[in-house]
Amino acid sequence: MARLDIDRLVKRYGDFFAVKDVSLSVADGEFLVLLGPSGCGKTTTLRMVAGFIEPTAGEVKLGGSNVTLLPPWKRNAGMVFQSYALFPHLTVAQNVAFGLEMRKLPRAEVDKRVEEALALVRLAGFGARLPRQLSGGQQQRVALARALAIRPDVLLLDEPLSNLDAKLRQEVRVEIRELQKQLGLTTVMVTHDQEEALTMADRLVVMNEGTVHQVGTQRDLYERPADRFVAGFVGRTTFLSGTVANGRFRTDGGLDLAVAPSSTGGAPGKAALSLRPERLEIAPGPIAGLDNDLPGTVEFVSYLGAQIDIHVRLSPADRLVVQIANRGGFAPEVGQRVHVGWRASAGQVFRE
Amino acid sequence: MRRSQGLTAAALLGPATIFIAVGLLAPLAILFRYSLNSFVAQTKTMVEALTIQNYITFFTDPYYTGALGTTVKVALLVTVVCLVLGFPLAYVVARTQSRFKHLLIIAIVLPLFVGNSVRAAGWMVVFGNKGFFNASLMGLGILSKPIEIMFTENAVIIGIIAVNLPFMVLSLQSVIESIDRAVEEAAFSLGAPPLTMFRRVLWPLALPGILAGTILCFILAMNAYATPFLLGGPLFKMMAPVIYNEFTQKTNWPFGGAIAFILMAVTLSLTIAANALLRRRTAA
Incomplete structure (x- = not known):
C-alpha cells in the first residue's frame, strides 16, 4: 500500500x-x-x-x-x-x-x-x-x-x-x-x-x-x-433566508433571531440560517432557557417510526422542520399551535 | 392454457415452416434426385437413372476441381480480410458516443443498396485497362502502361470483400455493443496491455459475433455469382458461375445439380470445421 x-x-x-x-x-x-x-x-x-x-x-x-x-x-x-x-x-x-x-x-x-x-x-x-x-x-x-x-x-x-x-x-x-x-x-x-x-x-x-x-x-x-x-448535502437541514445585522438574524418573514456571535461579523448582508431538525425543540407552550423561542403552527407531520418529522410554519415566509424522537411523549398534530426553540449555537449562518 | 399456447406457437411458426419446406427443401430434394440421373449430350436430355457418375466426373476433371479450389481459396481470403478490416470498424461504431452514430451505421449499410451486378459494372468502368483509374494515372504520366486489375483474381477478391464487409461489420458491432465497456477497463487496471486485453477478453466475448460474421461472409463468398462473373472475366472460374453455365448453357441439369450439392456440402463442412476450431481455440 x-x-x-x-x-x-x-x-x-x-x-x-x-x-x-x-x-x-x-x-x-x-x-x-x-x-x-x-x-x-x-x-x-x-x-x-x-x-x-x-x-x-x-x-x-x-x-x-x-x-x-x-x-x-x-x-x-x-x-x-x-x-x-x-x-x-x-x-x-x-x-x-x-x-x-x-x-x-x-x-x-x-x-x-x-x-x-x-x-x-x-x-x-x-x-x-x-x-x-x-x-x-x-x-x-x-x-x-x-x-x-x-x-x-x-x-x-x-x-x-x-x-x-x-x-x-x-x-x-x-x-x-x-x-x-x-x-x-x-x-x-x-x-x-x-x-x-x-x-x-x-x-x-x-x-x-x-x-x-x-x-x-x-x-x-x-x-x-x-x-x-x-450543510445542505450532508445530513438534513432547513434554511431560513434573511439578513444579518447587528449580531442578529432577521428572516424574510420578519422574525428576529439570536445567532452565534462568531457568524455575524462584518458588514450587514443577505444570508441563510441553517437549522438541523434534531437540534430544535418543540413544545405545546413557551420553552424556557433557550435563545430563541417562537410560536408557530404545525402544517405537516410525517411519522417515520423511530422518529417524527414536524413541519412548523413560523411566519408566512418561514417554515422549518423539527425532528423528535418517538418516545411516546408529546406528538403534535396538524393545525396545532406549538412553540419551537433552539440555542443560538444550534444555527449556522452562511453569507450569500 | 397450455394447449392454446401450443396453438399460438404453431400459428407463429407455421407459415415460415411451410415456406421453407415448399420453397427450399422440396426443390433441394428434387435437385438431389436429378443429380443422380444421367444426361445425353447429343439430344440434351435427362435420362432417369441412379448413378453417381456426375459426382465422379466432377472430382476427376481438373477444370471443375480447379473451380472448387479457387472458390474455397477466394472465400477464405475474403473472410479473413473482412474480419481484419471489419473488427476495428465495428469496434469504433459500437463504442462511439457520437450523436452521428446512426449515420455511421447507414454509411456502412449504404453499399448494400446497390446490387452486386450494378456495382460490378461500375468497377468495370473504373478499373478497366482504359477505365478511369488507369486513364488518369497514365494521363498524369505516373504509369506508362495500365495496371491489370480487371479480369484478375485480385479484382474478384476485392469486389467480394466490398460486398461482404457490411455483413461482417454489422454482425460484429451488435455483439461488441453488448460487451460492458467496464470489462475492458477491468482488464487494463489488472495489468493487461491493449493487445492482451483483446486476446483474453474482447475476442472471446465477441466470439459469437465473430462466428456469425465469418460464417455469413464465407457462405456469401462461396456462392458469389455476379462479382466473379463480371470482374473475373471468361477465364476465371468460381463455382456459382460454373453451376449457372451447366444449367442454362448446357442444360445439363443432372451435372449442374451435382455441382450445386458439392458446393453446398463443402461450404457446410468448412463452416462447421472452422466453427469448431474457433471455439476450441478460445476454450483453451
Whole structure:
C-alpha cells in the first residue's frame, strides 16, 4: 500500500470543466470517500487516478512517484466497478487470477493467492463457478477479491454497492470497511449515498460542479460545514433566508433571531440560517432557557417510526422542520399551535 | 392454457415452416434426385437413372476441381480480410458516443443498396485497362502502361470483400455493443496491455459475433455469382458461375445439380470445421 496525492487536477471537455483544480491527499491505509451529487466530478477524479482518463492538467502521485502519464496497466491500482465488470467467460478463480497472470507470477503462487483472496471475501470453494451463477453480493465480492489479489498500491471503489439491495448493502459496507482496516488498504471510494459515505470513510471529500467544497471527518462536515452546499448535502437541514445585522438574524418573514456571535461579523448582508431538525425543540407552550423561542403552527407531520418529522410554519415566509424522537411523549398534530426553540449555537449562518 | 399456447406457437411458426419446406427443401430434394440421373449430350436430355457418375466426373476433371479450389481459396481470403478490416470498424461504431452514430451505421449499410451486378459494372468502368483509374494515372504520366486489375483474381477478391464487409461489420458491432465497456477497463487496471486485453477478453466475448460474421461472409463468398462473373472475366472460374453455365448453357441439369450439392456440402463442412476450431481455440 502507498499514499496517494492528487495535485491541482483538471479535466476539461471543450468549455466544460468536469473537474477543476482538485487537490487531495490520501494517507497510507486511509479510507477516503468522494461524495457528491451526480455530475460533480467525483467519478472523473477517480478515473483519472485509475488512468482511464487523461487529465487536462495536474498530477497524480502514487507512493510518491508521478503516474499521471502512465497507462492504467502500469499503475497497480485495484479497481472495483459499479457493474463489477467480471469477465463473464472466465470462472471465479480465473477472474481473480487474471491480474496475477499479467504479473507473470509462477502458477503455484497464482493459485495460492487466488485461494487467499477468495477466502478473504468468504468465497472459498466458489472458484470453479462462473460469475453468472453467483448472486449480486457474491459477484461484488469476487470483484473485490480480484482487485485485492494483485496487492494494489491503492484500492479504487466506484459506487461499488449501488447494485445491491438495501439490506445487503448495509452488511457489505461493514464488511468492506473491516477488510480495508485489517489489510491497511489505501482506499478511495466514490458514492452519492451519504449514509454509505458516513459509515465507511476515515475522511470525506464533498464535491460539487467539479470542485472540492470541503474535506474532513464526518463530524467536521456535519457540525462545521464549510458552506451552504455542504450543510445542505450532508445530513438534513432547513434554511431560513434573511439578513444579518447587528449580531442578529432577521428572516424574510420578519422574525428576529439570536445567532452565534462568531457568524455575524462584518458588514450587514443577505444570508441563510441553517437549522438541523434534531437540534430544535418543540413544545405545546413557551420553552424556557433557550435563545430563541417562537410560536408557530404545525402544517405537516410525517411519522417515520423511530422518529417524527414536524413541519412548523413560523411566519408566512418561514417554515422549518423539527425532528423528535418517538418516545411516546408529546406528538403534535396538524393545525396545532406549538412553540419551537433552539440555542443560538444550534444555527449556522452562511453569507450569500 | 397450455394447449392454446401450443396453438399460438404453431400459428407463429407455421407459415415460415411451410415456406421453407415448399420453397427450399422440396426443390433441394428434387435437385438431389436429378443429380443422380444421367444426361445425353447429343439430344440434351435427362435420362432417369441412379448413378453417381456426375459426382465422379466432377472430382476427376481438373477444370471443375480447379473451380472448387479457387472458390474455397477466394472465400477464405475474403473472410479473413473482412474480419481484419471489419473488427476495428465495428469496434469504433459500437463504442462511439457520437450523436452521428446512426449515420455511421447507414454509411456502412449504404453499399448494400446497390446490387452486386450494378456495382460490378461500375468497377468495370473504373478499373478497366482504359477505365478511369488507369486513364488518369497514365494521363498524369505516373504509369506508362495500365495496371491489370480487371479480369484478375485480385479484382474478384476485392469486389467480394466490398460486398461482404457490411455483413461482417454489422454482425460484429451488435455483439461488441453488448460487451460492458467496464470489462475492458477491468482488464487494463489488472495489468493487461491493449493487445492482451483483446486476446483474453474482447475476442472471446465477441466470439459469437465473430462466428456469425465469418460464417455469413464465407457462405456469401462461396456462392458469389455476379462479382466473379463480371470482374473475373471468361477465364476465371468460381463455382456459382460454373453451376449457372451447366444449367442454362448446357442444360445439363443432372451435372449442374451435382455441382450445386458439392458446393453446398463443402461450404457446410468448412463452416462447421472452422466453427469448431474457433471455439476450441478460445476454450483453451
